[in-house]
Amino acid sequence: MKQKLLISGLAVSTVGVTSYLLKDKSNRQKVKNFIHSIKSSFSGKPNIDSFPVSKAGNPHPENIEDNKMVSEGSMYPVQYYDEKKK
Structure with missing residues (x-):
């Protein structure tokens, strides 16, 4: 009873x-x-315009x-961008 009263x-x-x-x-x-x-972030459709393409590869x-990521030659961001673009 007390729990119902507390919740209400x-x-x-x-x-x-x-x-x-x-x-x-x-x-x-x-x-x-x-x-x-929040709704647009969960809509399932990637917003290509929101990707920071202007600074890609040129930090x-x-x-x-x-700088560290670019110098290491990380391919993860490139693969992520390509997947979202498709």
Whole structure:
């Protein structure tokens, strides 16, 4: 009985806090944009425009991790990009 009461109290308080936070129009728009971005990331269709192709193979001189990966000749990013492009 106590567990049901605890869960229902938690649910009611969550709904109340959410309602209060979404009262403002700008907060609602932020939540809508966030949900849209989550949905698009799970849609299954890769967004080719989101790949950082402009810096592929030519990393910034101060970006040590990218420089190390390019100097090692890692083929993983190339294979990943080719798979997503298909």
